[in-house]
Amino acid sequence: MDLVQKEHDRLQKRLKASQGIKNVQSTIDILQQARDAIAQDPNQAAVTLAKLQNPVKSSFEAINDSLKETHSGLNKYTKSLDKLFKDRPLPSTEHDVLSEQEHLIDRAIAMHLLREGQFSVAATFLSDILDKKAMTQTSESTVCSTDQAAIVFDIDEVPSDEIRKQFGQMYYILHELKEQKNLLPAIEWSRENHEALDARGSNLEFELCRLQFVWLYHGESHEHGNKSGNVKAAMQYAQAEFQGFAPRYLREVQQLIGAMAFCPNLRDSPYASIFNNSSAWDDVANFFTREFCSLLGLSADSPLYIAATAGAIALPTLLKLQTIMKAKRTEWTSENELPVEISLPPSYLFHSIFVCPVSKEQATDENPPMMMPCGHVIAEDSLRRLSKGNRFKCPYCPNESSPKDARKVFL
Amino acid sequence: MAAELISIKLNPESHLILDQPLLRLPHELARRNFKTVQRSVEREKEYVIPALKEAANASLSNTHSPDQTLAALDAMISRMQGLKRKMQSLQEEEKKIQTHSRKRIQHLETLHKIPSLADVKYDQWSRVRLDRLLVDHMLRSGYSDSAKQLAKDREIEDLVDLGVFTQCQRVVESLRRGETKEALQWCGENKAALKKSQHNLEFELRLQQYIEMVRTKDINKKVEAITHARKYLTLNAESQKDEVNQVAGLLVFTQDSRSEKYKILFSPDRWKYLSDLFVQTHHELLSLPSQPLLHIALSAGLSALKTPLCHSAYTSSSSNSQSTSTSVCPICSTELNELARKMPYAHHSKSYVEGDAIVLPNGRVYGKSRLLEISKNVGSVETGHVKDPTTGEVFNENEMKKVYIM
Numbered sequence: 001m002d003l004v005q006k007e008h009d010r011l012q013k014r015l016k017a018s019q020g021i022k023n024v025q026s027t028i029d030i031l032q033q034a035r036d037a038i039a040q041d042p043n044q045a046a047v048t049l050a051k052l053q054n055p056v057k058s059s060f061e062a063i064n065d066s067l068k069e070t071h072s073g074l075n076k077y078t079k080s081l082d083k084l085f086k087d088r089p090l091p092s093t094e095h096d097v098l099s100e101q102e103h104l105i106d107r108a109i110a111m112h113l114l115r116e117g118q119f120s121v122a123a124t125f126l127s128d129i130l131d132k133k134a135m136t137q138t139s140e141s142t143v144c145s146t147d148q149a150a151i152v153f154d155i156d157e158v159p160s161d162e163i164r165k166q167f168g169q170m171y172y173i174l175h176e177l178k179e180q181k182n183l184l185p186a187i188e189w190s191r192e193n194h195e196a197l198d199a200r201g202s203n204l205e206f207e208l209c210r211l212q213f214v215w216l217y218h219g220e221s222h223e224h225g226n227k228s229g230n231v232k233a234a235m236q237y238a239q240a241e242f243q244g245f246a247p248r249y250l251r252e253v254q255q256l257i258g259a260m261a262f263c264p265n266l267r268d269s270p271y272a273s274i275f276n277n278s279s280a281w282d283d284v285a286n287f288f289t290r291e292f293c294s295l296l297g298l299s300a301d302s303p304l305y306i307a308a309t310a311g312a313i314a315l316p317t318l319l320k321l322q323t324i325m326k327a328k329r330t331e332w333t334s335e336n337e338l339p340v341e342i343s344l345p346p347s348y349l350f351h352s353i354f355v356c357p358v359s360k361e362q363a364t365d366e367n368p369p370m371m372m373p374c375g376h377v378i379a380e381d382s383l384r385r386l387s388k389g390n391r392f393k394c395p396y397c398p399n400e401s402s403p404k405d406a407r408k409v410f411l
Numbered sequence: 412m413a414a415e416l417i418s419i420k421l422n423p424e425s426h427l428i429l430d431q432p433l434l435r436l437p438h439e440l441a442r443r444n445f446k447t448v449q450r451s452v453e454r455e456k457e458y459v460i461p462a463l464k465e466a467a468n469a470s471l472s473n474t475h476s477p478d479q480t481l482a483a484l485d486a487m488i489s490r491m492q493g494l495k496r497k498m499q500s501l502q503e504e505e506k507k508i509q510t511h512s513r514k515r516i517q518h519l520e521t522l523h524k525i526p527s528l529a530d531v532k533y534d535q536w537s538r539v540r541l542d543r544l545l546v547d548h549m550l551r552s553g554y555s556d557s558a559k560q561l562a563k564d565r566e567i568e569d570l571v572d573l574g575v576f577t578q579c580q581r582v583v584e585s586l587r588r589g590e591t592k593e594a595l596q597w598c599g600e601n602k603a604a605l606k607k608s609q610h611n612l613e614f615e616l617r618l619q620q621y622i623e624m625v626r627t628k629d630i631n632k633k634v635e636a637i638t639h640a641r642k643y644l645t646l647n648a649e650s651q652k653d654e655v656n657q658v659a660g661l662l663v664f665t666q667d668s669r670s671e672k673y674k675i676l677f678s679p680d681r682w683k684y685l686s687d688l689f690v691q692t693h694h695e696l697l698s699l700p701s702q703p704l705l706h707i708a709l710s711a712g713l714s715a716l717k718t719p720l721c722h723s724a725y726t727s728s729s730s731n732s733q734s735t736s737t738s739v740c741p742i743c744s745t746e747l748n749e750l751a752r753k754m755p756y757a758h759h760s761k762s763y764v765e766g767d768a769i770v771l772p773n774g775r776v777y778g779k780s781r782l783l784e785i786s787k788n789v790g791s792v793e794t795g796h797v798k799d800p801t802t803g804e805v806f807n808e809n810e811m812k813k814v815y816i817m
Contacts, residue, residue, distance in 0.1 A: 001424070001520060004434070004516060008509075008512060015509060020502075021498050021499060024491060025495060028488060028491045028492060028495065031491065032488060042480075045477055045480050046467065046470045049466055050467050052467070053464065060452075060456045074438075074442055081434055084424075085431050085435075098750070101749075105706075108747055109545060121561045121564055124556050124557045125549070125557040128554035128557050129554070198789065201788040297744070298739060299740065299741050299743075299744040301741070304746060304747070305537070306712075307713055307716060310716050311708035311710070312428070312537070313528065314711045314715035315429065315707070315708070336755050337755050337757075338755050341758045341760055345419045345529055346419075350741070351720045352762075352763060353718060354762050362756070363719060364723075375814050377814060377815065377816050396815070410726075410774050410776060411729055
């Protein structure tokens with residue numbers, strides 16, 4: 001990369017210093033002078049023209065010289081690029097499964113734009129898609145009309161107005177929360193979805209209300225220094241709102257109220273961390289986003305972003321594999337599974353993984369993990385092979401059991 | 412621990428696979444620009460020097476009047492001035508291209524300063540990359556308006572090639588409308604480079620013109636078609652014998668011919684074929700990959716993330732939207748689920764479960780501490796009980812059983 005940058009610097013310098021145009025101008029000047037001379041004294045024409053031959057020729061040579069210099073600069077830069085990307089060609093494109101599923105990709109992009117809050121781009125994007133569809137539909141109206149209808153349905157279904165409205169609401173709430181420090185819309189949303197949140201075991205509503213309490217306590221204190229008013233407002237809020245939280249969050253509520261006793265000197269109290277938590281607002285915002293998306297059945301971070309990033313991380317390994325396989329002229333034996341392990345950062349692991357310790361195969365719906373009475377788990381295929389229908393010994397402990405005692409587990 | 416450290420290490424050099432076109436494309440443009448300059452200079456040189464010689468000779472032998480000599484000189488001067496103007500505008504273009512290159516190099520350079528994939532800066536960088544990939548995809552799909560808007564909103568206009576693709580798209584649209592003019596003009600501009608291309612775009616375009624003339628059934632047009640064919644289609648008569656013979660045959664066949672060979676030539680699908688061929692040739696010439704970069708990134712990424720659980724008939728205990736303690740897996744999320752269906756899943760050689768895994772009577776496996784935490788937070792669960800966050804069933808705490816997953 002350093003080399004590329006250096007060569008590019010050099011190239012730019014050369015281009016800046018390039019004499020090409022100056023040389024052209026000087027050619028023009030020579031010609032112009034000759035012309036003026038001849039116009040003044042037509043008798044000198046032959047001599048002037050004869051004298052003109054060499055200067056013009058040499059000024060063309062000068063132009064070409066400066067071009068040559070640029071050319072060599074360009075070539076050196078090409079070489080540095082080649083060197084940077086050597087052994088790293090883009091993967092071969094023989095079978096691009098995804099291009100058959102263009103509409104699904106478009107759908108994913110539309111949803112990505114919406115969830116990122118790029119509403120106007122998303123709107124343009126959707127109308128672009130519709131335009132294109134209208135175009136292809138008119139030209140291919142006879143071909144596979146059912147198929148087309150399915151595609152139209154697919155695209156219109158998901159990033160529908162409903163989803164757009166939902167994300168619109170999410171961004172409104174987040175904006176209020178982050179920019180205005182206004183928690184009320186978020187609290188209102190969490191109240192509306194109280195049941196769903198409660199079923200998930202989510203603390204969101206309480207977290208929001210607690211932050212509201214803290215916010216009321218701090219109030220405008222930096223400007224007015226009117227502490228007692230703030231405490232009063234916070235206490236009023238607590239009286240009005242914290243009733244409902246009592247049984248479940250009793251301890252936390254007690255902490256908040258207890259902290260009021262330390263009021264003027266809260267900074268040195270044991271409760272300081274609750275009241276002076278600089279990342280509290282960001283944490284709550286992230287928490288809210290995650291809960292909001294989860295209720296829609298969506299992951300909190302854009303799947304498209306995660307997938308593309310994971311792809312970039314995985315590509316070097318996959319490319320290496322491709323080269324090796326080409327060299328050895330072999331093909332994948334397992335069509336459903338990648339032939340190499342790709343190490344992604346831990347944050348990219350979402351599911352638990354079960355690899356059968358006997359067969360080394362990953363569990364699937366067809367070959368699920370089975371737990372023997374001793375608590376060890378192997379894949380169903382391995383279980384069948386080991387037991388052949390009879391009592392058998394667990395491969396990991398002395399326990400013996402019958403295959404029908406093994407139970408399917410869900411990871 | 413060691414494996415964990417390896418998995419978050421960022422190797423910038425090998426990480427740049429997807430970013431080759433980012434530097435290659437402006438460089439191809441710069442080279443093309445340079446060649447145009449070179450050609451123009453060469454052309455003027457070939458005109459001015461002989462013309463000057465001729466003028467000198469003519470003036471020596473007195474065959475030219477002074478006025479004629481002056482006129483000849485004026486012609487030379489004005490041509491040189493034309494050259495200068497052209498070079499100036501090309502230089503402006505050059506400057507623009509090099510600024511793009513510079514910005515792009517800087518953008519890639521920042522990656523070298525990021526030590527780890529877990530770094531917040533990597534996250535930001537990768538988001539910019541996604542935006543670039545999206546713009547690339549939009550441009551290739553012909554959604555120029557969306558692409559422009561996204562590039563502007565995200566301030567990455569220097570990192571994407573709006574101009575190149577918009578131009579390409581214009582030609583594609585003209586071909587779809589059944590016009591060959593813009594495509595032929597493009598061929599003219601890139602004549603030298605096209606000679607090396609294995610596709611014969613220009614021949615196919617000329618052939619299409621010919622077909623359109625024949626299609627009219629007008630006798631005058633047919634005569635015109637023959638002249639056209641002589642002029643353009645017989646240039647490579649040797650190597651394209653079959654095609655040329657077929658072309659001659661076209662004069663006899665009508666559009667409703669039952670011969671497959673001719674039916675194809677008359678078919679309106681040929682316009683689609685031409686526009687695809689144009690795109691292919693265009694991308695090859697600028698060393699652009701033939702498929703959107705987003706596809707490359709996604710197909711690798713979907714597989715790397717996918718597990719057999721993502722399309723399982725059973726809800727996964729470890730990642731689903733029903734519990735606040737798990738985050739939804741991106742492959743299971745609505746956006747990508749269908750898309751990933753046909754992809755292979757990632758290979759793992761080791762199981763990966765929470766250390767304190769327990770199994771509930773219904774067969775669901777959870778981390779014990781996590782399950783207790785969730786149950787504590789759910790208001791409706793009595794003490795001494797746990798609630799399965801996936802199914803909602805409530806069990807006694809002593810029904811949890813240790814499970815050994817190796």
